[in-house]
Amino acid sequence: MTLSARFRPRGGLSLWLGATLVAVLIAAAVLSIIWTPYPPTAIDIPHKLAPPSHAHWFGTDNLGRDVASQILAGSRVSILVGVIAVGIGLAFGIVLGLIAAFSKGLVEDGLMKLSDFMFAFPALLLAIMLTSTFGPGVVNAIIAIGVYNVPIIAKLTRATANGVLSREYALAARAAGRGPIAIAVDHVLPNIAPALIVQATIQFAIAILAEAALSYLGLGAQPPQTSWGKMLADAQNVLYNAPRLALYPGIAIALSVLGLNLLGDGLRDALDPKLKARS
Amino acid sequence: MSDAPLLEISSLVKTYRSPGIGPFARQNARPALAGVSFSVHQGRSFGIVGESGSGKSTLARIALALDRPDSGMVRLQGRSLFDLPRRELRPMRAHMQMIFQDPYGSLDPRQRVEKIVAEPLAALGIAGRGERRARVRASLEAVGLKASDASKHPHEFSGGQRQRIAIARALITRPRLVVADEPVSALDVSVQAQTLNLMSDLEREAGVTFLLISHDLAVVAHICETTAVMYRGRIVEIGETAAMFAHPAHPYTRELVDATPRLDRDRHREGHRASEDARLSTGYGDAAIQSHRSGPSSPGLLRFVRNDELGSIRQGHVPDGGADTTEGCPYVSRCAFARPRCREEAPMLETKGGGSRKVACHFPLD
Amino acid sequence: MLLEVAELAVDVPTPSGLQRVVDRTSFSLGEGESLGVVGESGSGKTMTALALMALTPEGARVSGSIRFEGRELVGRSEDEMMQLRGDRIAMIFQEPMTALNPLRRVGAQVAEPLMLHRGLSKREAQARAVELLNHVRLAEPERAARSYPFALSGGERQRAMIAMAIGCAPHLVIADEPTTALDVTVQARILALIDGLKSESKMAILLVSHDLAVIAGHCDRVIVMYAGMIMESGPVEAVLRQPRNPYTLALLEARPRPGAPRGARLATIPGAPSVAHGHHEGCPFAGRCALTVDICRTVTPPEVAFGAGHISRCHRAGEVGFAP
Numbered sequence: 001m002t003l004s005a006r007f008r009p010r011g012g013l014s015l016w017l018g019a020t021l022v023a024v025l026i027a028a029a030v031l032s033i034i035w036t037p038y039p040p041t042a043i044d045i046p047h048k049l050a051p052p053s054h055a056h057w058f059g060t061d062n063l064g065r066d067v068a069s070q071i072l073a074g075s076r077v078s079i080l081v082g083v084i085a086v087g088i089g090l091a092f093g094i095v096l097g098l099i100a101a102f103s104k105g106l107v108e109d110g111l112m113k114l115s116d117f118m119f120a121f122p123a124l125l126l127a128i129m130l131t132s133t134f135g136p137g138v139v140n141a142i143i144a145i146g147v148y149n150v151p152i153i154a155k156l157t158r159a160t161a162n163g164v165l166s167r168e169y170a171l172a173a174r175a176a177g178r179g180p181i182a183i184a185v186d187h188v189l190p191n192i193a194p195a196l197i198v199q200a201t202i203q204f205a206i207a208i209l210a211e212a213a214l215s216y217l218g219l220g221a222q223p224p225q226t227s228w229g230k231m232l233a234d235a236q237n238v239l240y241n242a243p244r245l246a247l248y249p250g251i252a253i254a255l256s257v258l259g260l261n262l263l264g265d266g267l268r269d270a271l272d273p274k275l276k277a278r279s
Numbered sequence: 280m281s282d283a284p285l286l287e288i289s290s291l292v293k294t295y296r297s298p299g300i301g302p303f304a305r306q307n308a309r310p311a312l313a314g315v316s317f318s319v320h321q322g323r324s325f326g327i328v329g330e331s332g333s334g335k336s337t338l339a340r341i342a343l344a345l346d347r348p349d350s351g352m353v354r355l356q357g358r359s360l361f362d363l364p365r366r367e368l369r370p371m372r373a374h375m376q377m378i379f380q381d382p383y384g385s386l387d388p389r390q391r392v393e394k395i396v397a398e399p400l401a402a403l404g405i406a407g408r409g410e411r412r413a414r415v416r417a418s419l420e421a422v423g424l425k426a427s428d429a430s431k432h433p434h435e436f437s438g439g440q441r442q443r444i445a446i447a448r449a450l451i452t453r454p455r456l457v458v459a460d461e462p463v464s465a466l467d468v469s470v471q472a473q474t475l476n477l478m479s480d481l482e483r484e485a486g487v488t489f490l491l492i493s494h495d496l497a498v499v500a501h502i503c504e505t506t507a508v509m510y511r512g513r514i515v516e517i518g519e520t521a522a523m524f525a526h527p528a529h530p531y532t533r534e535l536v537d538a539t540p541r542l543d544r545d546r547h548r549e550g551h552r553a554s555e556d557a558r559l560s561t562g563y564g565d566a567a568i569q570s571h572r573s574g575p576s577s578p579g580l581l582r583f584v585r586n587d588e589l590g591s592i593r594q595g596h597v598p599d600g601g602a603d604t605t606e607g608c609p610y611v612s613r614c615a616f617a618r619p620r621c622r623e624e625a626p627m628l629e630t631k632g633g634g635s636r637k638v639a640c641h642f643p644l645d
Numbered sequence: 646m647l648l649e650v651a652e653l654a655v656d657v658p659t660p661s662g663l664q665r666v667v668d669r670t671s672f673s674l675g676e677g678e679s680l681g682v683v684g685e686s687g688s689g690k691t692m693t694a695l696a697l698m699a700l701t702p703e704g705a706r707v708s709g710s711i712r713f714e715g716r717e718l719v720g721r722s723e724d725e726m727m728q729l730r731g732d733r734i735a736m737i738f739q740e741p742m743t744a745l746n747p748l749r750r751v752g753a754q755v756a757e758p759l760m761l762h763r764g765l766s767k768r769e770a771q772a773r774a775v776e777l778l779n780h781v782r783l784a785e786p787e788r789a790a791r792s793y794p795f796a797l798s799g800g801e802r803q804r805a806m807i808a809m810a811i812g813c814a815p816h817l818v819i820a821d822e823p824t825t826a827l828d829v830t831v832q833a834r835i836l837a838l839i840d841g842l843k844s845e846s847k848m849a850i851l852l853v854s855h856d857l858a859v860i861a862g863h864c865d866r867v868i869v870m871y872a873g874m875i876m877e878s879g880p881v882e883a884v885l886r887q888p889r890n891p892y893t894l895a896l897l898e899a900r901p902r903p904g905a906p907r908g909a910r911l912a913t914i915p916g917a918p919s920v921a922h923g924h925h926e927g928c929p930f931a932g933r934c935a936l937t938v939d940i941c942r943t944v945t946p947p948e949v950a951f952g953a954g955h956i957s958r959c960h961r962a963g964e965v966g967f968a969p
Binding site for chain 3: 330331437438439440467468469470471472473475476479482483494495496497498500501502503504520521534535537538539540541542
């Protein structure tokens with residue numbers, strides 16, 4: 001207890017730092033819809049591989065496209081993927097997890113075995129299977145990553161819901177006469193929310209990474225659409241000439257993932273009524 | 280006060296099946312209740328005393344219809360709870376509520392006290408928002424808390440105060456019966472006293488009858504007029520509390536009474552520990568100290584040297600709990616007064632001698 | 646004197662700074678004696694016990710003096726304390742479930758201090774462990790030694806922990822609520838066992854408990870703690886027969902007494918037990934105490950002696966007595 005009190009910054013530093021980074025990410029995405037320094041797809045061969053300058057803040061890539069604009073446009077894809085994929089995971093995962101926790105017995109076992117089955121496939125493999133069946137593209141990548149999220153959230157929901165249901169206050173609610181849905185809404189969800197929030201931010205970060213991987217493999221964003229993963233893939237070819245072209249999308253990914261994790265930690269603490277009293 | 284019992288428990292049997300460990304292990308069936316019957320009357324609080332494995336917590340849950348027995352009946356105000364359709368069972372819950380042992384676990388840490396205390400009303404659809412708030416306020420004040428406490432969270436209160444909140448919640452539907460499962464075990468002595476006083480007051484003023492379950496004889500004796508002693512899923516003795524603890528008829532009751540550390544000022548005047556007067560219950564384990572082999576011996580001196588009396592018992596079955604499935608009396612392996620008949624035939628709970636006392640023993644103590 | 650504690654104070658770190666949980670306590674324990682430490686939550690009784698073994702939590706500050714067999718323990722290095730622990734001073738904890746490692750066999754855990762402090766080989770130590778388990782009256786000691794903790798009942802685990810504690814014949818055994826988590830019949834046997842072991846080996850026992858009745862039955866002397874401070878101390882019969890401190894009296898009167906009329910009002914102490922309030926002067930019990938007067942809030946009560954080592958910290962110690 002004392003150890004963590006020393007290491008963890010007081011006053012929700014995680015929350016503020018995380019929120020700031022995520023806000024920047026969202027702002028970049030929103031901004032890119034209406035304005036980027038240059039059109040991200042504008043090819044300008046004469047100025048290819050230009051180093052950072054006043055005209056091109058991050059320089060240009062091997063086709064002369066402005067890197068800064070691509071970073072901005074790429075953020076849009078990352079946000080989209082993160083939100084929708086995690087959203088799918090939460091929507092289906094929570095429902096399945098709650099059904100498992102309340103039903104017990106065969107239903108619970110069955111659902112968890114199903115989750116294990118889905119789990120067994122490496123996320124990437126699952127994504128590849130889906131995209132090769134239904135075609136590449138951001139939408140299919142999102143669905144693939146979303147499906148991968150469902151068993152993770154389902155298992156977490158079931159485990160934490162079981163924890164809540166074993167507490168005496170859940171028994172007290174039953175003794176008071178409340179039905180399972182009322183207990184799920186009033187007692188289970190608020191108490192498992194912190195764990196879910198943290199997991200959701202982690203999954204968001206993983207979704208961004210997964211999309212990057214898929215795009216890197218050519219299964220995600222298709223030209224002329226751009227994403228950070230695709231930028232990484234393209235940067236591979238000119239790695240010895242201009243390593244900076246891998247750095248920019250890499251740092252963008254890293255900062256987004258960091259921000260999301262910090263935000264998750266901060267939110268979990270901010271929502272805990274016990275900690276609220278102390279700060 | 281009518282004679283029809285408020286709560287009637289008949290022949291409850293409940294067995295838990297736990298999966299064995301390992302792929303080839305048999306499923307272990309642990310009988311938690313092996314035929315329990317008793318009645319609780321309005322205005323006469325009832326105590327259940329037992330140690331771990333006695334089945335008392337299972338009994339509490341079944342009495343409140345939170346768990347179904349394998350067989351047997353629970354009647355509340357004459358209506359059999361397990362024969363009612365779900366729709367009709369729910370409103371019955373207004374008449375029976377529960378207080379739990381753990382003041383830290385029995386309140387949802389994320390809810391405000393107002394919502395916690397009003398929950399039974401919400402569940403049963405009683406009263407609109409305005410009336411609920413008024414009833415919450417009244418309930419809190421009845422347990423010695425302030426109306427302003429309704430907007431706080433549980434962690435802002437001490438253990439004793441949380442228990443009061445739990446009591447306020449239990450009272451809000453104005454139940455006739457409140458089942459209290461170890462309500463004061465987790466509290467400090469001074470806070471225990473406050474809570475017990477509160478329970479006595481509620482008994483008198485709010486017309487609440489308690490079914491009090493505890494391992495602590497003194498607590499039960501303080502509140503309950505009648506008490507049942509449970510051992511391994513069975514009632515071994517039942518009767519008027521004070522008389523039963525002063526003159527136990529069943530050897531297990533005697534073992535419990537003797538084992539309870541007592542703080543008699545009188546004892547200390549005469550010196551303790553080595554006293555030879557068994558009547559003053561000097562002994563910790565007087566009954567157990569006596570030899571297993573012979574019959575009842577003379578009032579015991581405390582002796583430390585005998586291996587068996589002080590040791591753990593592992594004769595045939597694990598003393599961890601669960602009703603005995605063998606033929607004879609479940610207490611036979613621990614009983615200082617056991618005779619051959621005890622191993623062969625399980626005694627029934629019967630009235631022995633005059634009075635209201637019932638014992639399940641072939642050779643009850645006088 | 647086996648153990649002499651003087652002005653022991655323990656401050657523990659909290660989010661709002663250091664908080665004093667044991668406030669200048671002084672007591673002593675002779676060879677073969679048993680001393681009970683009784684108090685409610687926040688009294689500091691457990692922290693006192695932990696301080697004796699230098700097992701206070703990370704960041705806690707211990708000041709004062711603890712002299713064990715003539716040597717000062719406060720300020721000793723961790724290495725030196727490790728040599729003492731399990732060898733000359735041993736501890737029995739409240740929760741046998743968590744005090745025993747669930748992943749190691751019981752016999753191995755009992756054998757460990759023997760290998761560490763007595764240099765026994767593994768085989769010798771295991772054999773001695775079985776002897777010890779038999780000595781603490783465990784049925785089937787060989788089987789118990791081969792088992793993992795989960796296979797034993799609560800009482801059996803506690804016996805195993807006692808076996809582990811007495812293995813090296815310690816001079817001092819600290820028992821922190823050793824029977825609180827057990828059934829009352831098991832408690833009785835375990836306490837009788839501890840008494841037996843004590844009388845045959847002359848080890849001193851420091852028994853920490855919230856239960857006055859347990860202390861009354863098994864200790865020669867008692868100290869009563871409240872909010873980190875010792876309110877009263879002395880021979881058990883004297884303190885319990887004629888308490889000289891309002892807090893002790895209140896504890897005695899708050900317990901439901903067998904034989905008292907059902908539903909009789911129990912004397913209560915208003916409010917809830919508090920933790921030490923730091924370096925403030927004044928009596929920590931002021932305000933809750935029925936005998937409170939102005940001086941109680943401003944001046945720390947002095948120790949008042951009542952003969953035969955019976956001491957009470959109270960401004961009005963002479964006026965304390967049972968209601969007629």
